[in-house]
Amino acid sequence: MSTPAAAAVSSADGVAWDLADLYAGPADPQLDADIARAGERATEFRNRYEGRVAELDAPAMRDALAELEDLSQLADRPLIFAHLLHAADSSDPANGALVARTAEANSQVRAGLLFFELEWLALPDDHTEPIITDPAAGRFAHFLRKGLAFRPHVLDRPVEEALEQKSNTGSRAFKRLFDEITSGLECDVELPSGPQRLNESATLALLHDHDREVRRAAARALTVTLRSNSKVLTYIFNVLLQDHNVDDQLRSRGHPMQARNLANEISQESVDALIDACAGANGMVQRYYRLKTRLLGLEKLYDYDRYAPLEQQDGRWSWDRCRQMVTDSYAAFDPRAGEVVEMFFEHSWIDAELRNGKRGGAFSAGGPADAHPYILCNYTDRARDVMTVAHELGHGIHQYLARDVGYLQSHTPLTMAETASVFGEMIVFYRLLEGSRDAGERLSLLAGKIEDSFATVFRQIVLTQFERAAHAARRSEGELSTERIGELWMDANAPMHGDVVELTPDYESWWSYIPHFIHTPFYTYAYSFGHLLVLALYATYRRQGPDFVPGYLEMLRRGGSASPRDLVAPLGVDLDDPRLWQRGLALIGDMIDEAEALAAGRD
Template identity: 25%
Template sequence: MEKISYPKVWNLDNVFYGGSKSSQFLDHIKGLEELIHELEGNVESFTSLILTNEISNIVDLVGNVGMIRLHITQANSFITCLLAQNPKDQDAASLRGKVAQKESRFEKILSEIKKILSNTEEDVWRDILETKELEDYKFILNEWRENADSNLSEEELSLISDLMVDGYHAWGHFYRDLVSSISIKIRVDGKEEDLSVGQAINLRSHPEEKVRKEAHNALESIWKEKEELFAKVINHIAGFRIKIHNKYGINNVLENPLKKNRMKEETLNTMWSVISSYKQPFSKYLERKAEMMGDSSMKAYNFWAPVTKNDHEMNYDEAATFITEHIGQFGNELESFVKEAFNENWIEAENRPNKSAVPFCASFPVTGESRVFMTYSGTFIDVLTLVHELGHGFHNYAMNDVEGINKQYPLSIAETASTFSEMIIIDASMKKAKTKKEKIFILDEKLKRSVMNFMNIHSRFLFEQRFYEERKGGIVSPKRLNQLMEQSINEAYGSSLDQPSIYSWVWTPHYYITQSPFYNFPYTFGYLFALAIYAKAKEKGKEFERDYLKLLRDSGSMNVEDLVMKHLGEDITSKEFWEAGMEVCLKDVEEFLELTPG
């Protein structure tokens, strides 16, 4: 078979030509300004419109809001990509500020709209929602009405919105810039190299323990050196959130994250309760893996290491070929999308220093494209990271034909398509495995994901809960942050992880994403939800993709409980749903223990 060569560097010029000096992008910002100005004009007369039931004007307003959101996402995605490929791009940083101002202005107008909706008489509101023209927007309009800031004045809303740009969100941007600027000296294969944080983190799966340990210690050392600075950042982000919560009369730190994820607290509590009762087998897996590596306990820096000799190195072209050959198992559209991403330069995978450390997928909804960013170094983990981000891209693709305001799906669902894509490739690798050693290797990779979702993510959740409670009383010191992190890890892992990184609160970027508090439990939800979807896919085969696309397209206009009930017929507030997913993962543990020496 002829070998295919795929580009490792993305093409952003197809979106906006000229990078951070793009005149085309400046035109996009001008267009965004015009759309916002038009929305402002519509809102000025909106108070009387809602009362006189002039539905066509409401439809126009909803359309304007959706269009503005698409243009803001397009702009933010472009800037995110520019700064990921070159964190020192000052022109891109300047553009980020311009877009942030537009976004802040838009959010103020949207808050006004929500406030008007919340003040509408209940009988008038019911009549409005029953009209055919608003049928597709019923869920979002109700959500706006319920989440309105009706207790705050227009001046207060405006002040909060302004503070978020130069205060709150600025701290999140500062964190990303700070991490991207760090260079770490590590000896790899007998040669000392200057590595980015992303490259250093990638060494956690290096075949040599000496290299893994050195990378772990080097990272811990740099975090210790800068702990005061990072502690200021996380304290300021949390402090701002808490002040806003106080202003709104919110005492439960989970209230906003649950609203953003369109999830009941009952669902979240049930999920964690079931997971907590099923952790013992995963502790046994960690024990066995440690024994195979000659240790009595699983060292944190060995967790990502290959449990057998790594024969699964794949260069980028081999990985792209393998993914495209197997990803279409349940339908042609996912396969076509992935091929387009590889062939049309949508992926930035080059292994080089001075890149951002965080893999991601950026959506460009105006042009109907996505871009995937990562540092590909040839490991099986990299293959799964690549297909994970492509899964996000397919979710974006599925939403192309969905109305503007219904495109925005919650984070809890955002991790579903990505995890589903991973499972396809893990299973394809398992089927391809010819030896016992290969099967053990792949099972280990699969179980790492279970441990990450059931133990690591749980530790993040516990830490964030405890940190926010303590932050209500004032600044939390680096020493105390380390203690909270260590306690949370030990509890979540059942003390089955040795020498954990007490600086996980520093290098886990999710704590610093200002748009999304508690960006931890959505991963675990998405993982188990994807397991349920994958089980259905294996029953239906190629026919499944049609139903899968319907589920993804509904993800922006339903709460998660209703979405799962509609498409899977399952009640996710019940233990049975979560137990079924856990049982699938327990079978992986059993197989691993059977195949490995005790």
């Protein structure tokens, strides 16, 4: 067996982020100074405002929130830094210790500041509404109004403070344990060229290999690794399912999705309409997979075949080539967007190389408003990785521009957070498509985009349906076995794949490495929301051309300072229109139509 590898070979070797814009390193004395100063300022803020929130008029409320915003940035900065260090290398115990220390300090500050929110939420509407509508409230108006949606679900202050302090040894501890385990996963893959030990990201990348035996071996190896860790991963999931249940009971929430819906500023009715629209279109997924089965010359498509490339070609994308393509694509859309993208590459705001101990997947982490976001990905030189980089840079642009509205409102609801990322994918995809040289290349590009759409729209609804089933089962049946969770997983996946894709018994374990279930319950429908919304927005962009761009960038700049409905309305999109989802799904259908036509031309 080869030495434990991050790595399949990646041209992104050496591409690691530089966190010096936060701190020079974990031993930087400024980090401890910031922790101490945040504690001191929190005490000063509490002494000044505790018991007095009801006395604040609109100008005074604005000033208090500006102070709270600055204090929140100061308190969060050490924790953001620690989480980034830990994501880059969770195998170093010192990084885990720093996460624990900064999280505990952050919780102390937050517990001490809870009074402000609770006193605000205790005020009646005839007190809060005049403050919110007063022009003097300025940029904080939506922040104040949004918070009121949580009014029925807050607890007494001593309870809220205790829950915040206990969370570091409760749910957050189990989330960290999940990260520690999954970032260290190694898979023994029996490749035709010989056995290799690969981390999770490199193993998953092999599912895109043109050789079916390689795909099968990668799937088998991942399953073996997940099963060997199933006892602890199942326990973690059960603990967090029950933690969510207890939280819902304490806060008198009506159902498991309510907390996420409130944060996303979306009704359950709207979520159900989205889910129903996607579930009703599963036939187009199966239609495409029938086409793919034929194009690959297979009798049956298995779960490990879904991402097989149509063309047996090298198709390697070096990191430099990816950088050029993504930067050029964003710059062609808008020069300012291109400049922001170039900053990420030029100033080492991206960590892309493959390493043992590094977190799998990809994310963009928004930082303090006086700094910038950081992006993590695991680059394996595949065309799909180019789209991942484009996706995360969409997040990065959004987070960078939204610094203008301040730290408290720069964070968007998840439904809107996925808009810029998916839009960025579309920008790069159409640039690639327009430059395609022949029908075969065009078909391969279309197939990749269709499959990405399936992963972002339909699969995310599958994940949401699985979560709903898992939460319901945990509440009605008690602690769930690995086998029971596997049943729920397979049941949720069956409608999307129908009788066209055979899900092997190995696939029963593949719920257990997905971090969204652990860190952010019911996150995933936001991907479907964002993707279908982007298809509508991109269609508008194709019609309007450059006239569309200023309004779109303004939407990004506004961050979370308005509701999703108000953010997209200036772009001509009505989130209350039930036809919105159907229009997006129809555009995916159009891509399948074109793929079928191109395939017919090859026959």
